[in-house]
Amino acid sequence: MIHxxxxxxxxxxxxxxxxxxxxxxxxxxxxxxxDIVTDFVYRDSEQIIDMVSSIxxxxxxxxxxxxxxxxxxxxxxQNLAVSxxxxxxxxxxxxxxxx
Numbered sequence: 414m415i416h417x418x419x420x421x422x423x424x425x426x427x428x429x430x431x432x433x434x435x436x437x438x439x440x441x442x443x444x445x446x447x448d449i450v451t452d453f454v455y456r457d458s459e460q461i462i463d464m465v466s467s468i469x470x471x472x473x474x475x476x477x478x479x480x481x482x483x484x485x486x487x488x489x490x491q492n493l494a495v496s497x498x499x500x501x502x503x504x505x506x507x508x509x510x511x512x
Contacts, residue, residue, distance in 0.1 A: 414480050415468060415479050416447035416450055416477065417448055417477055418447055418448055418474070419448045419472050419473050422448070424442040424448050424449060427474065431451050432454075436453045436455065437451055439452040461479060
């Protein structure tokens with residue numbers, strides 16, 4: 414993943430430019446730490462450097478941070494169920510309060 418931080422905050426335009434680059438598999442805008450996060454495929458370290466360099470050349474880009482997911486832990490189905498129950502319960506509670 415490449416986390417992209419912008420100077421001017423024009424996330425949509427910059428995200429569209431990044432999405433057109435060869436090797437990019439996904440681009441998403443974020444609220445929080447980085448402005449744009451992109452996934453890409455690469456064969457070797459040189460391709461990582463080339464991709465980061467291409468993104469840094471965009472005028473709107475302030476800086477980038479590269480990260481790589483090494484391992485993902487599987488979640489237990491009951492954990493997901495509890496999380497969604499809390500979300501749905503919270504929504505229902507708010508609807509009742511505002512009704």
